[in-house]
Amino acid sequence: MRTLFSDKIHAPCSPAAELRPDPFELPFQSSLHSSRSASVVNNWLTQQFQNELPSTNETSYTHGAPNPLPPMRRKANPRFVFMGMRRCGKSSVQKVVVQKLPPADSLYLEPTYKVEHATMHGSFLHFESAEIPTQLPVLSPSYDHASIFSNIGAVIWIIDSQDEYFSSISELLRTAVFLAKNYPSINLDVFIHKTDGLSEEYKYDTFREVRQRVQDELSDVGYGHRSISYYQTSIFDHSIFEAMSKVVQKLLPQLPSLETLLTKLCATCRIQKAYLFDTVSKIYIATDASPTLLKDYEVCSDYVDVIVDIKQLYGWQEQVGAPSTSPPQQQEQQEEDEQRQNSSDAGLIGESIVTYDKTGDGYMFAREVNDSLSLICIMGKGSSVEKRVLIDYNVDVFVDAVVKIFQV
Numbered sequence: 001m002r003t004l005f006s007d008k009i010h011a012p013c014s015p016a017a018e019l020r021p022d023p024f025e026l027p028f029q030s031s032l033h034s035s036r037s038a039s040v041v042n043n044w045l046t047q048q049f050q051n052e053l054p055s056t057n058e059t060s061y062t063h064g065a066p067n068p069l070p071p072m073r074r075k076a077n078p079r080f081v082f083m084g085m086r087r088c089g090k091s092s093v094q095k096v097v098v099q100k101l102p103p104a105d106s107l108y109l110e111p112t113y114k115v116e117h118a119t120m121h122g123s124f125l126h127f128e129s130a131e132i133p134t135q136l137p138v139l140s141p142s143y144d145h146a147s148i149f150s151n152i153g154a155v156i157w158i159i160d161s162q163d164e165y166f167s168s169i170s171e172l173l174r175t176a177v178f179l180a181k182n183y184p185s186i187n188l189d190v191f192i193h194k195t196d197g198l199s200e201e202y203k204y205d206t207f208r209e210v211r212q213r214v215q216d217e218l219s220d221v222g223y224g225h226r227s228i229s230y231y232q233t234s235i236f237d238h239s240i241f242e243a244m245s246k247v248v249q250k251l252l253p254q255l256p257s258l259e260t261l262l263t264k265l266c267a268t269c270r271i272q273k274a275y276l277f278d279t280v281s282k283i284y285i286a287t288d289a290s291p292t293l294l295k296d297y298e299v300c301s302d303y304v305d306v307i308v309d310i311k312q313l314y315g316w317q318e319q320v321g322a323p324s325t326s327p328p329q330q331q332e333q334q335e336e337d338e339q340r341q342n343s344s345d346a347g348l349i350g351e352s353i354v355t356y357d358k359t360g361d362g363y364m365f366a367r368e369v370n371d372s373l374s375l376i377c378i379m380g381k382g383s384s385v386e387k388r389v390l391i392d393y394n395v396d397v398f399v400d401a402v403v404k405i406f407q408v
């Protein structure tokens, strides 16, 4: 990794790079600067880029972008519950996705006997999830099911594909009918889980059989119109994050606008695939309209990991508001340090590229929208570095539009 830009481009204390006070209602801070005009920065970028682009395969740089970001507001947090039979992997999925447990540690998880809640902190979308233990009779009329289902967006039913799954399918059907009758607006998503280590043929057969059986049985009881989405997942690869991304996207009212913007950006800048990533959770909240391949998601997700690692090495914002046990004078000092730290962090990695092709045609581009939201693009043919002015300009317009969408 090599920094392409000189220090002055993102020097936070320079008069040109005056930082706005944090006006945001929610913890959202821009790492971008306010006072440069787009053309000056873009010309400068191109010049620097052409002069300094090394012939190495991997590069990274930072720069200050021209526009300040106004406050963004998000609508309600995505909420969902995990259900399924015993040992199907409910706790593992919840802990790996929401609480960032290393997948291998799921081997030591204890059985769950009461509803377990989890919240993801620090991410752009503050996910909230709950795991419903198998033995809890949540569908029975005597149970207060409103306490569980009244304000969630999706039920995720997990089926263990390495085990006998017919009993799971009949419970799933009961749940689907219950939801259709009582909570028709709740999405139902089915994870055909633990697909790691299975042959492609077996995976495909299982997937087809589960889907077919559920649809047939639902049609027989008059609920054939109930829409259910199916995903093949495993906590040991990226498939679980891809599936969760799609579950979360369906809960976002802003999705159609984000998709349209990304599709336009891709067409204008010859981008092969673009994702808007929630950097902390590695869940993408939108992508363009071109077909989505798991390998594209994997490479972008790994790129996000690299960016997060670098941010952790070279400065990650301290958690503001964390309880402190220091005496008052030390606290004041700490607050001052924190403020200084925050203002210098505000200039750190806002943008980076990684090339993986000697011709320079194949490269990836990342641009932070804010500390927890990033645009990650796999650039296509015709988007070479000579087009950087165009790309930077369009990405600036895109970032402004995303901010406006979340302000509504």
Ligand SMILES: Nc1nc2c(ncn2[C@@H]2O[C@H](COP(=O)(O)OP(=O)(O)OP(=O)(O)O)[C@@H](O)[C@H]2O)c(=O)[nH]1
Pocket (backbone or CB within 6 Å): 084, 085, 086, 087, 088, 089, 090, 091, 092, 093, 106, 107, 108, 109, 110, 111, 112, 113, 133, 134, 193, 194, 195, 196, 233, 234, 235, 236
């Ligand atoms: N191979 C494989 N094993 C998994 C996967 N996900 C979870 N497991 C394993 O499945 C076992 C059960 O996982 P749990 O998360 O405890 O399942 P649960 O549904 O919460 O179990 P209960 O709370 O007892 O109902 C653990 O040993 C996990 O390591 C997966 O994607 N692939």
